Amino acid sequence: MSVVAKYRQVFLTGIQTSLVYRWNFAIRATFSLLHLVYIFILWGAAYAGQSEIGGFPLAATLTYFVVLLILQFFLSAANDDYEISEEIRNGLINQFLTKPVNYFAYRLSLYFSARLVTGVLSLVPFLCILPFLGPKLTLPAGEHLALYAVAAPALLLSAFIQFTIAYCFGMLTFWFLEIQSFIILSLAVEAVLGGQIFPLDLMPPWLYQLSSWLPYYYQMYFPTALLTGRITDLSVALQGLAIQAGWALALFALARFLWTRGLRRHTAVGG
Amino acid sequence: MDLLRHLRIWLASIRYSLVRAMMFRGDFIMWALVELFWMSVNVLLVGVIYDHTDSIAGWSKYEMLLLVGTTLLVQRLLMAFFWSNLFELGRNVRSGTFDFFLAQPGWPLFMVSTRKFDLDGLVNVPVALAIVVYSAHQLQLDPSAAQIAVYAGLVLCGLVLHYATLLAIISMVFWLQSAKGIEGGYFGLTEFSRLPREALRGVARVVFVYALPVVVVSNVPARLLIHGFEPGLIAWLAGATLFWLAVAVAVFNAGLRRYASASS
Numbered sequence: 001m002s003v004v005a006k007y008r009q010v011f012l013t014g015i016q017t018s019l020v021y022r023w024n025f026a027i028r029a030t031f032s033l034l035h036l037v038y039i040f041i042l043w044g045a046a047y048a049g050q051s052e053i054g055g056f057p058l059a060a061t062l063t064y065f066v067v068l069l070i071l072q073f074f075l076s077a078a079n080d081d082y083e084i085s086e087e088i089r090n091g092l093i094n095q096f097l098t099k100p101v102n103y104f105a106y107r108l109s110l111y112f113s114a115r116l117v118t119g120v121l122s123l124v125p126f127l128c129i130l131p132f133l134g135p136k137l138t139l140p141a142g143e144h145l146a147l148y149a150v151a152a153p154a155l156l157l158s159a160f161i162q163f164t165i166a167y168c169f170g171m172l173t174f175w176f177l178e179i180q181s182f183i184i185l186s187l188a189v190e191a192v193l194g195g196q197i198f199p200l201d202l203m204p205p206w207l208y209q210l211s212s213w214l215p216y217y218y219q220m221y222f223p224t225a226l227l228t229g230r231i232t233d234l235s236v237a238l239q240g241l242a243i244q245a246g247w248a249l250a251l252f253a254l255a256r257f258l259w260t261r262g263l264r265r266h267t268a269v270g271g
Numbered sequence: 272m273d274l275l276r277h278l279r280i281w282l283a284s285i286r287y288s289l290v291r292a293m294m295f296r297g298d299f300i301m302w303a304l305v306e307l308f309w310m311s312v313n314v315l316l317v318g319v320i321y322d323h324t325d326s327i328a329g330w331s332k333y334e335m336l337l338l339v340g341t342t343l344l345v346q347r348l349l350m351a352f353f354w355s356n357l358f359e360l361g362r363n364v365r366s367g368t369f370d371f372f373l374a375q376p377g378w379p380l381f382m383v384s385t386r387k388f389d390l391d392g393l394v395n396v397p398v399a400l401a402i403v404v405y406s407a408h409q410l411q412l413d414p415s416a417a418q419i420a421v422y423a424g425l426v427l428c429g430l431v432l433h434y435a436t437l438l439a440i441i442s443m444v445f446w447l448q449s450a451k452g453i454e455g456g457y458f459g460l461t462e463f464s465r466l467p468r469e470a471l472r473g474v475a476r477v478v479f480v481y482a483l484p485v486v487v488v489s490n491v492p493a494r495l496l497i498h499g500f501e502p503g504l505i506a507w508l509a510g511a512t513l514f515w516l517a518v519a520v521a522v523f524n525a526g527l528r529r530y531a532s533a534s535s
Contacts, residue, residue, distance in 0.1 A: 027443075027453055034459030037475060038466065045328040045470040046320050053323045181301035188308045197312055198319050 006101070007109045014113030022121060029122035032069055033129065039065045040136070054202045059138040060229065064199050066137060068224045070126060072196070074119035075159045075220070077166035080111050081183050084170025089177075094268040104167065104255060111163045140229030150237040151226040157244045158223045161215055164251040165190075171255065174262030195221030201230055215251065218244040277377055281385045288388035302391035306350065310343050310398060313465065328470035333409040335467070338493040340402030342464045345429035345489065347399050349437070350392030352430075356384050357437050358454060361444040367532050380523055384434075407496055414496050421505065425492035428512040429464075432488045435512075435519035436460055442519070445526030464489035484511040 018025070040062060047058040056064075084107060087093050096103045126133070140147070169186060172179045191197050193216035200211055200221050211217050222240050225231040231240070292299045317339055321332040330338065360383050363369040372382045407414065414422070440456040447453065463471075463485040471480055480486045491508040494501060 023447060024453065027447075028455050031453075031456040031459040034456075035462060037479075038459075038462040041463075041466055041470050041475060042320075042327070045467070046324045048326075048328070050324065178295075178298055181298065181305050185301070185305045185308060188305065188312055192312055192315065197316050202319050202323065204322075 007105055010106055010109040011113045014110040015117055017110075018114045018117035022117070025118050025121045026124065029073065029118075030125045032073075032122070033125055036066065036069060054199070056199075056201075056230065057138070059136060061199065063137040063139065064224060064228045064230060066126075066133065067228050068196065068220060070119075070122065071155075071158075071220060071224055073122035074115055075155070075162050075223075076115075077111060077162045078118070079114075080107065080163060081166040081169040082180070083110075084167060085173040085179050088170065088173040088262075088266070091268060093266075097263070097268065103259065107167060107170075108163055111166075112159075115159070139227075140232070144229060144232070146234055147226050147229075147231065147237050150234070150241055151223055154218075154223045154226055154241055154244060157241070157248050158219055160248050161244070161251060162219055164248070164255050165215065165219070167255050168251065168258055171258035171262050174258070174265050190216050190219060193217060194219045195224065199225075199230060201225070212240070213243065215247040218247055277381055280377060280382075284385050285388040289390060292390040299391055302389070303394050306347070306391055306395045307398060310347075310395060310402075313339050313343060314402065328467045330467045330469070331410075333406045334493070334497055337403055337406035337410065337496060338467060338489055339465050340399055340406055341426065341429075341493045342461070342489045344396065344399035344403060345426055345433055345464075346461070347392050347396045348426070348430045349433045351389050351396070352392075353384055353434050353437065354392065355387045355389055357434075357441045359387075361441050361453065364444045364526075364530065369530065370532055379527060380438075380520065384438075403496075410497065412496055418495060418499070421500070422492050422495050425495060425505065425508055428508050429488045429492065431512050431516055432484050432508075433457075433461060435515040436485070439515075439519040439522045442523045442526045445529050460485050484508070484515055487511060 043053075043058065043061050043065075047053060047061075051057060053061065093103060096106065165186070169179060169183050172182060176182070193200070193211050193214055195217075200208055200217065203211070211221075218240070222231075222244060226237060231237055314336065317332065317335050320327065321335070325331070327335055360369070363372070369383075372386075373379055375382045437454070437457045440453055440460075443453055460483065463479045463483075466479075466486060468476075468480055468486050468490045471486060487504070487508050488511075491501075491504045494504065
C-alpha cells in the first residue's frame with residue numbers, strides 16, 4: 001500500500017468515526033451561535049456612541065468574530081491532545097510501534113478528517129442565520145485580493161500549528177499521569193493570545209508586537225485578520241507568513257523530539 | 272432523617288476529595304492556576320474594552336467588573352461543588368458506569384451531584400470575592416450588613432440556577448450518543464450573565480432576560496450592591512431559581528426513566 005493510500009484510508013475511517021457524533025457537532029455548532037449572540041450584544045453596547053474602536057467600525061469587529069468562530073470549527077484541535085494522551089496511557093500506541101505507520105501522520109490524518117466533518121456541520125447553523133447576519137458584516141474590498149492569497153497558506157500552516165501543539169501536549173503523557181490541566185491552561189493562553197477573546201490589535205501596541213512573535217498569534221488571529229481586513233499591509237502579511245512557517249517547523253521538530261524521547265520512557269506491557 | 276443521612280454522605284465525599292487533592296498536590300495547584308487564569312481572561316476582557324470606551328449600556332468599568340466578579344464567584348462555587356460530578360455524568364451514562372450510582376443507597380441525583388468536591392474551584396472563591404470587593408471599593412460603595420446577607424443569598428440562588436442549567440444540558444446525554452461537546456451549551460448560556468441587562472434589546476431581551484434566567488442571575492446581586500434593594504428583582508431571581516431547578520430535575524428524571532444501562 002502506498003503512503004498516500006495508507007493515510008487516505010485513515011482519513012476516510014476518521015470521517016466515518018466523526019460522523020457517528022454528527023449530532024454532537026451540530027449541537028455544539030448551534031450552541032456556538034449563543035456565543036455569537038453574546039459577542040454581538042457586548043460589542044454592540046461597547047460601540048454605542050462611537051463609530052470606531054481601535055480604528056475599526058462595529059461591522060468589521062463583528063465580521064472578525066464570525067470568521068474566527070467558523071475557522072475554529074475547521075482548524076481547532078479540539079480533542080486531539082486528549083485522544084493522543086488516552087492512546088499513550090492505555091497502551092494503544094503499541095500497535096504503531098510494530099507497524100509501518102507514522103503516528104504523527106496517522107493522527108494528522110484523523111485531525112483533518114474530524115475538522116472537515118466539524119467544519120462542514122458548523123456551516124449549517126451559520127447558513128441558517130446568514131440572512132440575519134449578512135447585513136451586519138463587512139468584508140475587505142477587491143484590492144485585498146493579494147492578502148487573500150497569503151491567507152490560503154496561512155490557513156494550512158495554522159491548521160498544522162494547531163495540530164502540532166495539541167500533539168506535543170498529548171506527548172506529555174509519557175512524563176505526566178494527567179495532562180488535562182496543562183491542556184486547559186494552554187487553551188486559556190490560546191484564547192487570549194490567539195485573539196479569541198478580543199482582536200489582538202486592541203491591546204496596547206507593545207503587547208500586540210510581542211504577541212506577534214508567539215505561535216498562538218498564528219493559530220487563529222493571523223489568518224482571521226488576513227481574511228477580515230485587520231491586516232492590510234502586504235509586507236506585514238508576508239513577514240507574518242514567514243514567522244508562521246518558522247513556528248510550524250519548530251513545533252514539528254519539538255513534536256518529533258518529544259516522541260523519540262517519550263518512547264524511551266514508554267513500557268509496552270500485556271499480550 | 273433521610274436528609275441528615277444524605278448530608279453525612281456529602282460530608283464524607285468532601286472529606287475523601289480533600290484527602291485525594293492533598294495526595295495529588297501538583298495536580299491541585301495546576302488546576303487552581305488554570306481556573307485563576309480563566310478568571311483573569313474575563314477581567315482582561317473588561318480592561319481591554321474599557322480602554323476604548325467609557326460605558327457599556329450605562330455601566331461603568333468598575334460596575335462591569337463587579338458584575339463579572341459576581342458571575343465568577345457563582346461559577347467558582349459551581350466548579351467546587353458540582354462541575355466534575357455533572358461533567359462525568361455525561362461520560363458515565365455512555366459507558367454504563369452510571370449503574371454504580373443507581374445501586375447506591377441514596378437519591379440518584381444527589382449521589383450523582385455530590386460524589387466529588389474540587390478544592391481548586393473553592394480556593395479561587397476568595398479571588399472572585401476580591402474582585403467584587405475591589406470593584407465595590409472603587410465605586411465607593413458602602414453596603415449594609417443586610418445588603419451583604421441578601422447578596423450572599425442571591426449568590427446561592429445563582430449557584431442553584433447554574434447547577435440547574437448544567438444539569439438540564441448534561442441530561443441530554445440520555446437521548447444522545449454521547450455528551451461530547453454538549454457542556455458547551457452551559458458555557459454558551461452563562462456567558463450572558465457577564466452582560467448588563469440594559470445591553471439586551473428586542474428578542475435577545477425576551478429570551479435571555481425574561482424566558483431564561485441567564486442575565487438576572489448575576490445582574491440582580493450586582494445591582495443590589497450598586498443600587499440597593501429592589502424587592503421585585505430579588506423575588507424574580509428567587510422564583511426563577513425554584514422554577515428552573517424543578518425543570519432540570521424533571522429533565523433528569525425523564526432521562527433516568529429512559530436509561531437502559533450500557534454493555535461493557
